Amino acid sequence: MTTPDTGSEGTFCLVLHSHLPWLPHHGIWPVGEEWLYQAWAHSYLPVVDLLRRFADEGRRDVLTLGVTPVLAAQLDDPYALRAMHDWLGTWRLRAEHAATLWGDDETRSDLAAYEYRAAAGALDDFGTTWRHGFSPLLRSLVDGDTIELLGGPLTHPFQPLLDDRVRSFALSEGLADTELRLGTRPRGIWAPECGYAPGMEAGYAAAGVERFLVDGPSLRGDTAAARTVGDSDVVCFGRDLEVTYRVWSPKSGYPGHAHYRDFHTWAGEVGIKASRVTGKEIPPHAKAPYEPARAADTVGMHVKDFVDTVVARLRSLRERDGRKALVVAAYDTELFGHWWHEGPQWLEGVLRALPEAGVHVTTLRGAADAGHVAGPVDLPASSWGSGKDWRVWDGEQVADMVEANTALQRRLLAMDIPRTRRDPVADQAVREALLALSSDWAFMVTKDSAADYARRRAHEHTDRFDRLAAGYATGDPAVAGLAERFRRAAPFGRLDPRSL
Structure with missing residues (x-):
């Protein structure tokens, strides 16, 4: 009781x-x-x-x-x-x-x-x-x-710095992933x-x-x-x-x-x-x-x-x-x-x-x-970080990361993802992009907490996306093996980028 x-x-x-x-x-x-x-x-x-x-x-x-x-x-x-x-x-x-x-x-x-x-x-x-x-x-x-x-959202990105389409996709995929695991779609986030x-x-x-x-x-x-x-x-x-x-x-x-x-x-x-x-x-x-x-x-x-x-x-x-x-x-x-x-x-x-x-x-x-x-x-632009604004995730110390993430999103949205079928290479490319956009990397750099690790992780996932996206665009058959290797060490097997 x-x-x-x-x-x-x-x-x-x-x-x-x-x-x-x-x-x-x-x-x-x-x-x-x-x-x-x-x-x-x-x-x-x-x-x-x-x-x-x-x-x-x-x-x-x-x-x-x-x-x-x-x-x-x-x-x-x-x-x-x-x-x-x-x-x-x-x-x-x-x-x-x-x-x-x-x-x-x-x-x-x-x-x-x-x-x-x-x-x-x-x-x-x-x-x-x-x-x-x-x-x-x-x-x-x-x-x-x-x-x-x-x-x-799926990989915990700092949403205010996302393109509207990426923001919507990350949230819908995150809620769908939770529903798959639990049978219940959260009504709160x-x-x-x-x-x-x-x-x-x-x-x-x-x-x-x-x-x-x-x-x-x-x-x-x-x-x-x-x-x-x-x-x-x-x-x-x-x-x-x-x-x-x-x-x-x-x-x-x-x-x-x-x-x-x-x-x-x-x-x-x-x-x-x-x-x-x-x-x-x-x-x-x-x-x-x-x-x-x-x-x-x-x-x-x-x-x-x-x-x-x-x-x-x-x-x-x-x-x-x-x-x-x-x-x-x-x-x-x-x-x-x-x-x-x-x-x-x-x-x-x-x-x-x-x-x-x-x-x-x-x-x-x-x-x-x-x-x-x-x-x-009417809420102001805000966060729970230092200053209660966005400075932890878009401040001077991480300006290069913000620029890189903005460019990454442009390249992500430019991918020609097929609507009628799943493609393992496209799937993995989108996974890598979302992992690169995690808010943790900028936080760790701004707070000087394992900053080298954070920068390395952000760069690694961005580089993986670029390699997969390039091979996908040219139809390089070798990129399928690369995508499979990356997939084995990545989460979110159900992620479906066709809604992006």
């Missing part, structure tokens, strides 16, 4: 955005498949486990979960599933090695045992629950109304990077999208209700930054507490994060050992702080507006477990404590059904 709550204080929606660019077959360490497997082990496994337990309890409308098509493709991919199983086995071996090396140090020995239990549990969970991939698990959560699912340009709501309406998320400043901070956009019936929800930033902001948040596991510090001899944050100015070699029990106590403190923050915010908005309000807090799923080790524990604590505090916890769909929709707003 559904957990009872009166909703006397107002309504709260938690939105999680799950996304990684396509990583299989594109390097392993330090950037590449390792990124996928860490996020899978430390975020996706525990978050799905939490949601399955809520489902078993009869809880409905627990949260809104965005899963990008490109991430879903990786979590269903046979190669990635096999490699992930190997990675989990290696994690368990590393924990065993740590227990041997640290046997004379009680604190570290306890940590090795803690790590072993986590690795062994993940390996067992993966070998049973996840053996057929992610989509069967996700489908059960969607069909049982445990969550609301948000979809999105997480627009990549919350990127918006005036008029995009018309394309959303044409694609059957009923709701999407923007950052709070796009609504000038007035996020107490969703709003219809322009002349459309499409609804936008705004992140409440006063609440969201309590957890994680560009400058502070719970994960930086001294007791939590430090993300950046490794015990190199065993490949385990063995330290706690300790202090912002403490060098890695001087950080104190991680103590799970101490961290767990701190989680409880931060659960209470967040619940108090939500309740205070809802009361403040109700006093201002004279009606019950809505608070939407939204984060990357990878924050919970991958970046912030204790994040899944905090997540469960909050989702259990908020109803007990009189807060109605629901999904974006549930909030709309409950009447938290005001009416129309």
Whole structure:
């Protein structure tokens, strides 16, 4: 049965955005498949486990979960599933090695045992629950109304910088890919990077999208209700930054507490994060050992702080507006477990404590059904990136990439794609173009996070497109073998470019 709550204080929606660019077959360490497997082990496994337990309890409308098509493709991919199983086995071996090396140090020995239990549990969970991939698990959560699912464009491109035809194609193909995996076509999307340009709501309406998320400043901070956009019936929800930033902001948040596991510090001899944050100015070699029990106590403190923050915010908005309000807090799923080790524990604590505090916890769909929709707003060009504008994806540091992507789209649209039949070369050329247009590459360059890898990936996919398109245009028979080789390492076998 559904957990009872009166909703006397107002309504709260938690939105999680799950996304990684396509990583299989594109390097392993330090950037590449390792990124996928860490996020899978430390975020996706525990978050799905939490949601399955809520489902078993009869809880409905627990949260809104965005899963990008490109991430879903990786979590269903046979190669990635096999490699992930190997990675989990290696994690368990590393924990065993740590227990041997640290046997004379009680604190570290306890940590090795803690790590072993986590690795062994993940390996067992993966070998049973996840053996057929992610989509069967996700489908059960969607069909049982445990969550609301948000979809999105196929490869997570920054939509405002796309040609209208490419934008429409990427979105329709993304929604179709999700429908193929789950049997359900999402009615809501997480627009990549919350990127918006005036008029995009018309394309959303044409694609059957009923709701999407923007950052709070796009609504000038007035996020107490969703709003219809322009002349459309499409609804936008705004992140409440006063609440969201309590957890994680560009400058502070719970994960930086001294007791939590430090993300950046490794015990190199065993490949385990063995330290706690300790202090912002403490060098890695001087950080104190991680103590799970101490961290767990701190989680409880931060659960209470967040619940108090939500309740205070809802009361403040109700006093201002004279009606019950809505608070939407939204984060990357990878924050919970991958970046912030204790994040899944905090997540469960909050989702259990908020109803007990009189807060109605629901999904974006549930909030709309409950009447938290005001009416129309004209949104500005915006994103959730630095400055809340487009500078991360079209700024000076990535001007050459923007120019290259614009030219790539022109060449893509100039292809003479047959209408009456599928052509494997044309199919793969379009896949490569869409992979090149992923928003991740510009983000990584602007933020100087594995910028060389990002530039290499963007160039690689663009070069592959050009080679395939050139061979396709001239009828070169050799290009068929090249397309097949690229296809084996690429997602989206169902992609049909004829609608482009």
